[in-house]
Amino acid sequence: MSKTMKTTQLPVMEAFYTIQGEGHFSGNSAYFIRLGGCDVGCVWCDVKDSWDASQWPKESVEEIVAKASAHPGRLAVVTGGEPLMYDMTELTNQLHAAGFQTNIETSGAHPLSGNWDWLCFSPKKFKAPKEEFYAAADELKVIIYNKSDFKWAEAHAAKMSENSLLYMQPEWDQSEKMLPEIIEYVKNNPKWKISLQTHKFMNIP
Ligand SMILES: C[S@@+](CC[C@H](N)C(=O)[O-])C[C@H]1O[C@@H](n2cnc3c(N)ncnc32)[C@H](O)[C@@H]1O
Numbered sequence: 001m002s003k004t005m006k007t008t009q010l011p012v013m014e015a016f017y018t019i020q021g022e023g024h025f026s027g028n029s030a031y032f033i034r035l036g037g038c039d040v041g042c043v044w045c046d047v048k049d050s051w052d053a054s055q056w057p058k059e060s061v062e063e064i065v066a067k068a069s070a071h072p073g074r075l076a077v078v079t080g081g082e083p084l085m086y087d088m089t090e091l092t093n094q095l096h097a098a099g100f101q102t103n104i105e106t107s108g109a110h111p112l113s114g115n116w117d118w119l120c121f122s123p124k125k126f127k128a129p130k131e132e133f134y135a136a137a138d139e140l141k142v143i144i145y146n147k148s149d150f151k152w153a154e155a156h157a158a159k160m161s162e163n164s165l166l167y168m169q170p171e172w173d174q175s176e177k178m179l180p181e182i183i184e185y186v187k188n189n190p191k192w193k194i195s196l197q198t199h200k201f202m203n204i205p
């Protein structure tokens with residue numbers, strides 16, 4: 001590559017090879033790329049350290065993909081922070097070129113970019129999602145923190161495309177209280193499935 005050619009640099013908080021713990025791909029080996037930076041401000045966010053992008057070193061897309069390629073799995077999950085604060089075109093193109101399936105975890109609060117094989121959309125009360133995510137998402141994953149979130153979840157589900165998957169995931173610290181309610185809700189509303197943060201039970205990243 002010529003010296004004058006610009007390559008995308010992205011703030012990387014951490015990247016690790018693990019098991020996808022949540023949603024439709026739960027149980028699959030996956031390489032996680034966690035980008036720094038988020039302006040959504042969820043009170044119960046489990047990675048608040050990710051919010052300030054300036055704390056995390058910038059890496060070129062080439063470096064990020066080279067590190068991912070060192071592992072046997074070819075499923076990449078891009079998360080954060082909020083990955084769509086950045087243009088994801090080059091990262092997804094280079095991941096594809098290296099043979100990866102590209103999955104994303106996003107709140108939908110920023111414009112959609114990149115070429116995704118699977119998009120997990122987890123809308124938040126703290127910063128409204130962009131309308132384009134309802135059609136683009138493969139799975140909706142609503143975090144249930146209190147009883148009012150069931151009605152809120154239905155409002156989002158009503159806007160999703162017909163064949164998308166619908167998940168309710170208990171907020172981790174409210175699980176003891178809310179999981180029994182979620183179980184009853186899903187039994188009564190079978191279009192929904194439960195997603196648990198299984199990596200936290202397995203004590204893996
Ligand atoms: C940390 S976020 C990063 C990606 C993106 N900012 C988002 O919120 O979708 C990854 C996933 O974890 C979920 N999550 C964050 N904190 C959680 C918590 N305390 N309990 C359960 N799920 C949580 C989010 O809703 C999202 O689906």
Ligand SMILES: Nc1nc2[nH]cc(C(=O)O)c2c(=O)[nH]1
Binds near residue numbers: 022205
């Ligand atoms: N194992 C594992 N699975 C995950 N699924 C979504 C995660 C995320 O933080 O985006 C996550 C994570 O941090 N670890």
Ligand code: SF4
Binds near residue numbers: 038047
């Ligand atoms: S949008 Fe995601 S990363 Fe940002 S605060 Fe909410 S859960 Fe955390």
Ligand SMILES: [Mg+2]
Binds near residue numbers: 046047
């Ligand atoms: Mg997580």
